[in-house]
Amino acid sequence: MKPAYDLGIVGGGVHGATxxxxxxxxxxxxxxxxxxxxxxxxxxxxxxxxxxxxTRVALIPYxxxxxxxxxxxxxxxxxxxxxxxxxxxxxxxxxxxxxxxTFRAGKRREAGxxxxxxxxxxxxxxxxxxxxxxxxxxxxxxxxxxNAYLTGLAFRRALLEAGVDLREQTPVSGISREEQxxxxxxxxxxVPVKRLVLAGGVWLEDMMAWFGLHLPIKVLIxxxxxxxxxxxxxxxxxxxxxxxxxxxxxxxxxxxxxxGWQGVGDRKRGGVELLxxxxxxxxxxxxxxxxxxxxxxxxxxxxxxxxxTRDALxxxxxxxxxxxxYICGSVHSGYTSGPYIAKLLADRILEREPIDPLFxxxxxxxxxxxxxxxxxxxxxxxxxxxxxTPHSL
Amino acid sequence: MTAQRMAGIGRGAPVSIVVDxxxxxxxxxxxxxxxxLAANIVQLRKSPREGGVRGAFCFMGVCQECAIIVDGTVQxxxxxxxxxxxxxxxxxxx
Amino acid sequence: MALPLxxxxxxxxxxxxxxxxxxxxxxxxxxxxxxxxxxxxxxGGQVYRAMxxxxxxxxxxxxxxxxxxxxxxxxxxxxxxxxxxxxRVWSISGRYRIDTASTAGCESFEAPRLVAAxxxxxxxxxxxxxxxxxxxxxxxxxxxxxxQGMVPGRRTLVAGCGPLLAAVAAKIIAGGGEVAAIVDxxxxxxxxxxxxxxxxxxxxxxxxxxxxxxxxxxxxxxLFRHTIVRAEGENAVASVTxxxxxxxxxxxxxxxxxxxxxxxAVGHGLVPGAEIPRLLRSKLAFSAASGGxxxxxxxxxxxxxxxxxxxxxxxxxxxxxxxxxxxxxxGLAAARDSGALDSARFEILSEVTxxxxxxxxxxxxxxxxxxxxxxxxxxxxxxxxxxCRCEDIRRSEIEAAIAAxxxxxNQLKHFSRCGMGPCQGRMCGDTVAxxxxxxxxxxxxxxxxxxxxxxxxxxxxxxxxxFDYSDIPVPEPAPL
Numbered sequence: 001m002k003p004a005y006d007l008g009i010v011g012g013g014v015h016g017a018t019x020x021x022x023x024x025x026x027x028x029x030x031x032x033x034x035x036x037x038x039x040x041x042x043x044x045x046x047x048x049x050x051x052x053x054x055t056r057v058a059l060i061p062y063x064x065x066x067x068x069x070x071x072x073x074x075x076x077x078x079x080x081x082x083x084x085x086x087x088x089x090x091x092x093x094x095x096x097x098x099x100x101x102t103f104r105a106g107k108r109r110e111a112g113x114x115x116x117x118x119x120x121x122x123x124x125x126x127x128x129x130x131x132x133x134x135x136x137x138x139x140x141x142x143x144x145x146x147n148a149y150l151t152g153l154a155f156r157r158a159l160l161e162a163g164v165d166l167r168e169q170t171p172v173s174g175i176s177r178e179e180q181x182x183x184x185x186x187x188x189x190x191v192p193v194k195r196l197v198l199a200g201g202v203w204l205e206d207m208m209a210w211f212g213l214h215l216p217i218k219v220l221i222x223x224x225x226x227x228x229x230x231x232x233x234x235x236x237x238x239x240x241x242x243x244x245x246x247x248x249x250x251x252x253x254x255x256x257x258x259x260g261w262q263g264v265g266d267r268k269r270g271g272v273e274l275l276x277x278x279x280x281x282x283x284x285x286x287x288x289x290x291x292x293x294x295x296x297x298x299x300x301x302x303x304x305x306x307x308x309t310r311d312a313l314x315x316x317x318x319x320x321x322x323x324x325x326y327i328c329g330s331v332h333s334g335y336t337s338g339p340y341i342a343k344l345l346a347d348r349i350l351e352r353e354p355i356d357p358l359f360x361x362x363x364x365x366x367x368x369x370x371x372x373x374x375x376x377x378x379x380x381x382x383x384x385x386x387x388x389t390p391h392s393l
Numbered sequence: 394m395t396a397q398r399m400a401g402i403g404r405g406a407p408v409s410i411v412v413d414x415x416x417x418x419x420x421x422x423x424x425x426x427x428x429x430l431a432a433n434i435v436q437l438r439k440s441p442r443e444g445g446v447r448g449a450f451c452f453m454g455v456c457q458e459c460a461i462i463v464d465g466t467v468q469x470x471x472x473x474x475x476x477x478x479x480x481x482x483x484x485x486x487x
Numbered sequence: 488m489a490l491p492l493x494x495x496x497x498x499x500x501x502x503x504x505x506x507x508x509x510x511x512x513x514x515x516x517x518x519x520x521x522x523x524x525x526x527x528x529x530x531g532g533q534v535y536r537a538m539x540x541x542x543x544x545x546x547x548x549x550x551x552x553x554x555x556x557x558x559x560x561x562x563x564x565x566x567x568x569x570x571x572x573x574x575r576v577w578s579i580s581g582r583y584r585i586d587t588a589s590t591a592g593c594e595s596f597e598a599p600r601l602v603a604a605x606x607x608x609x610x611x612x613x614x615x616x617x618x619x620x621x622x623x624x625x626x627x628x629x630x631x632x633x634x635q636g637m638v639p640g641r642r643t644l645v646a647g648c649g650p651l652l653a654a655v656a657a658k659i660i661a662g663g664g665e666v667a668a669i670v671d672x673x674x675x676x677x678x679x680x681x682x683x684x685x686x687x688x689x690x691x692x693x694x695x696x697x698x699x700x701x702x703x704x705x706x707x708x709x710l711f712r713h714t715i716v717r718a719e720g721e722n723a724v725a726s727v728t729x730x731x732x733x734x735x736x737x738x739x740x741x742x743x744x745x746x747x748x749x750x751x752a753v754g755h756g757l758v759p760g761a762e763i764p765r766l767l768r769s770k771l772a773f774s775a776a777s778g779g780x781x782x783x784x785x786x787x788x789x790x791x792x793x794x795x796x797x798x799x800x801x802x803x804x805x806x807x808x809x810x811x812x813x814x815x816x817x818g819l820a821a822a823r824d825s826g827a828l829d830s831a832r833f834e835i836l837s838e839v840t841x842x843x844x845x846x847x848x849x850x851x852x853x854x855x856x857x858x859x860x861x862x863x864x865x866x867x868x869x870x871x872x873x874x875c876r877c878e879d880i881r882r883s884e885i886e887a888a889i890a891a892x893x894x895x896x897n898q899l900k901h902f903s904r905c906g907m908g909p910c911q912g913r914m915c916g917d918t919v920a921x922x923x924x925x926x927x928x929x930x931x932x933x934x935x936x937x938x939x940x941x942x943x944x945x946x947x948x949x950x951x952x953x954f955d956y957s958d959i960p961v962p963e964p965a966p967l
Contacts, residue, residue: 037898044901057967093956104967133956149901156892169894228460228467228909228944229441242964252904253441260965264580272768274940276578276586276595277960284951284959294951297460297467297944298577299909302937312966332966395641395749399662401548402636405541422541427635435620435723442879446722448620450876450914452627453533454526455608457877457909457944466946471630472526474539 003181005031005165007349008193010172010184010207013043014335015316015328016199017155018342019349021077024162026350031191032164033184035171039152041270042201045304046335047224047258048148049246050083051237052113052140053090053105055333058313060111061356063333066340067142078161079154081146084251087126088143088237090115091245091289092135101241105138115140129234129290143237145248145256148335175210181324195324195349199342202267202307204315204329211322214366215315217330220306221265222258223274225283227296229253234290245285247293255293257286263303271303308332309364316341317348317360327361396430408477419475426452426459426470429481437461437470438484460484496522496569496598498821499585501576501763504532505807506799506814507604508559511568513818513836514602518827522569522596524576524587526943530563531556532606533626534807536634551694552633555807571596577941577950579766582794588949600794600821603763604814605942607778607800610756610917611647612736612864613872613882616718616727617753625754628655638664640750644727646670646715647754649858650685650695655752657698660705667746668708670729672736672755673857675711684853688808691850714864716743718751727751736861756858758917760801765938767792773930775860778804779917780935787820787837788813796821804858805851812844865921874922875915877908885919889926895934896920909944912936 007023009016012034024030050070055063069076070083090105092098105115115138123137124130130137159166167186176183181194198207205217230253238247245259261282264273279301287293307330309315314331328345331337344354398404405421412434419428426449429437435448437459449459452471459470462482470481496519500511503525511523523530529537535556538544549557563570574587574594583601587594609624611617623631623639625647631637638659644667645656656666686692702709713729714736720726727748731741757778764771764782770791771780781803788796796817799810816837823833868874870883884903893899896906896919905919906912912919916936923933 037892037894040898040901054965100964107967152898153888153891153902168892227947240961242961244961244964261962273580274578276580276584279578279940280951281959281961283947284954285961287947287951288956288959294948295465295467295946297909297946298941298950299944300907300911300939301941302939396631396635396637396639397641397662397664399632399636399638401545403543403545404636420541422539423635424539427631427637430631430639431637437620440618440876440879445618445873445879446620447618447876448723449623450627451609451624452630453608453624454943455910456624456914460909460944466948467944468946474528474541 003192003194005029005193007195008184009197011199012038013201014338015342018339019197019346020164022346024164030164032166033170033172034168037168038156042304044149044152046148047246047256048146050144050336051088054243057107057111059337060113062337062340066337069339077158079157081150081154083146085144086236088140090138090239092241097241098135101138127236131291197326199328201329202305218308219267221263221271222304222306223261223263225257225301226299227255228299230296233292238289247286274301314359315361316345317358320362395433410475410479412481423475425473425475428475493595493597496520498600499596499598500602502604503530504606505811509811509814510602510818513815514822515566515568517822519822524571524574526575528572530560538634577945588945602796602817604799605760605801607757607759608913609754610758612755613874614715615872618873619720619724621724622718622751625651625752628752632658638662642667642748643750644668644746644748645752648672653698657701660701666707667748670710670713681853681857684849687849724751735863737863757804788817809847809851815840875905877910878904880905885922
């Protein structure tokens with residue numbers, strides 16, 4: 001069976017869609033399978049925060065590049081995702097938090113994020129809506145947010161313009177190894193593809209099982225809440241030292257409250273239930289930071305699923321032992337950094353040397369799986385350099 | 394549109410509420426939405442995107458058209474009984 | 488301030504209209520500890536809504552609905568049911584924890600079983616000018632009159648379909664107001680066809696005949712097979728124009744008639760709320776005849792999610808009496824499933840109740856037929872008519888989102904913000920799904936809004952109360 005497509009992608013979130021976009025534009029005949037609609041899971045329901053102050057240190061260089069991508073989405077994506085670039089503040093209300101903040105901001109600064117620690121009065125000048133109870137704040141000019149729910153619309157338009165064969169509402173039931181690539185099994189047909197990218201977010205563990213590989217992926221059930229429209233009460237992205245708050249007011253007036261407070265769910269059922277005490281805790285934190293927020297009404301709350309590998313760093317690179325198969329996802333703060341990491345993988349697939357190293361998954365596989373893995377392309381820099389990526393952070 | 398109080402209905406004691414700074418008379422027990430309508434105050438808010446004028450619509454707590462600021466919090470006028478001294482701010486476009 | 492304690496019960500009933508009230512009473516008579524929660528101050532729901540404290544009929548004369556409501560309130564007061572009025576349910580979690588917010592503070596309740604009896608809301612198919620102040624729901628007009636003792640305007644036009652048209656018009660006349668006209672989607676023939684069914688409940692038929700007599704006496708023009716084509720006015724409705732339609736709700740090209748009014752009461756039937764089954768991901772099915780998406784359930788209201796029961800118009804549009812019966816069935820089933828009723832007793836009680844239910848079917852079938860959705864009304868909504876009132880989303884923007892690939896309503900919401908406002912998609916949901924279905928092929932394919940908490944918007948100040956920073960249980964920091 002001669003492959004009908006140069007590239008097949010399973011999973012239509014930010015990662016899968018970005019890989020598809022760059023590869024299709026480079027001339028690969030690309031098909032993308034999404035069991036639901038494009039960017040309707042984590043990529044469409046996350047808080048949209050594009051911040052350095054919640055990003056893992058190892059990912060700061062990637063997040064900086066990705067921030068620039070989001071800020072110029074109209075240019076490379078061609079469509080608006082409602083990106084607003086603004087200042088970001090990470091707050092400390094206690095001495096302990098001030099210590100944590102100073103330490104963490106220092107580490108992130110070393111990695112390249114332009115974060116400085118500022119006084120309450122300086123913070124108040126940046127964000128007049130701020131509570132007087134702030135002890136100090138981390139301030140970063142490279143911050144902002146997107147309107148996550150517009151992600152699907154923007155990518156959908158871009159992918160269709162790039163000629164991607166977009167197959168929404170098309171679950172993939174398995175992958176077969178073929179002589180010249182892979183067969184992607186759907187309810188309608190098995191689609192032959194030459195190269196394959198698995199980009200299934202929290203469902204990557206199930207997808208890797210198609211190859212008999214066990215890649216443990218933890219599922220975080222992140223609760224989010226949005227208020228109805230209110231008068232302008234803030235103008236920056238606000239978080240706290242521990243990272244358990246993300247807060248911003250959109251231009252139309254709604255305020256999105258996030259920060260990764262956990263709800264109930266799993267990868268089979270999705271986010272099935274919100275825990276009221278965690279919603280209340282999250283919203284109290286939000287109102288403690290921006291007191292005027294108390295005027296608002298809670299309009300809606302929901303949960304988004306975030307994938308996390310054992311070391312909470314991305315799974316992005318070739319799949320060991322399976323030539324022409326790749327994985328992309330589980331990027332901590334994946335919405336922020338996703339487009340850049342996916343673009344690096346696209347470069348790799350297009351046999352261009354990625355500018356920054358990828359995140360090969362050998363480190364995450366069980367020893368027997370890793371041992372089985374032959375390294376067919378060991379000359380590539382991301383494999384050689386794997387140990388130098390700062391995983392230990 | 395001015396709602397008309399029906400004859401044959403016993404009403405509570407007269408109360409005075411303040412709507413955007415002006416006094417409005419009503420009767421104890423009446424919902425704020427009904428009291429405003431009886432006072433010929435039909436425009437309660439402006440729609441946020443286009444600034445269109447809006448008034449109470451469903452009177453059963455569903456449509457949110459009558460969500461205005463009552464004693465400092467956003468409340469649905471159709472669900473809130475008036476009380477003497479209640480202060481009401483009609484919402485402009487937000 | 489610590490979070491409130493969770494109060495344990497055998498059964499939580501949400502919604503204290505005829506269905507929820509009957510469910511709570513039946514279950515508590517069988518020995519269950521029941522808490523009944525409603526956002527109104529007193530039980531009764533919309534149909535039996537109590538006059539608030541302070542208002543009363545001077546002569547003590549009560550209509551049938553007032554009497555039924557009073558009986559329900561007295562029965563609940565005399566029972567062992569714990570009544571929680573004025574409380575807004577904002578969260579349902581676990582199996583089942585219910586969190587409420589009210590001006591008095593927040594409370595939490597827990598029970599292994601939950602009856603959802605949150606009733607219906609009105610279907611109002613958009614037309615130009617429907618967002619003008621002075622345009623109100625038909626059901627809203629009944630509430631103004633029943634519970635506030637006010638007629639909606641000096642001169643009101645009453646429009647839409649179903650028995651409520653006559654009820655509202657007659658009440659306006661009785662209350663001293665003027666009815667400019669009744670604009671009815673149904674034809675005389677539709678009413679004649681409905682007569683045998685309506686006659687199956689003689690008391691209601693008699694009431695209906697009295698309404699029509701009052702309307703006739705007042706020489707109110709009745710425009711059968713007509714619909715509202717537009718409402719106009721500067722800052723409030725000043726005139727309403729009607730035009731003839733066919734049985735499907737499509738304009739037939741006949742002459743328009745314009746009425747000067749200061750009030751328009753309009754309603755095109757009822758839509759089951761079903762918000763709790765939706766939130767809990769219970770199985771739903773689409774049934775146009777039943778009003779829309781309804782929870783799949785057995786004879787007793789047992790839903791596909793264990794421990795959840797649905798009753799009343801929130802489960803399927805049928806009216807007040809059937810709602811009381813399906814509520815009682817759900818209450819009995821909850822008692823049976825808890826082991827409080829043995830099977831013999833359950834059989835006896837439920838058989839009597841089911842027999843009563845069967846007697847209501849002819850009437851509710853006839854009423855439902857008059858209120859049936861007319862699909863052409865949705866198809867013919869003009870491009871620049873606002874469909875989503877909260878977000879000012881017009882038909883043309885919905886069509887643009889569909890053209891951009893929105894294949895079901897939740898994707899449409901992401902593409903357009905339609906349904907994202909504070910009414911949480913209740914006012915536009917049925918219309919939007921109808922519009923998507925025109926492209927998706929069916930209402931099933933168009934889907935329904937995913938259920939999300941809170942059930943209604945809640946002020947944060949009410950929800951969060953007073954608190955210290957040290958009270959917030961901030962989880963461990965994320966990895967660096």
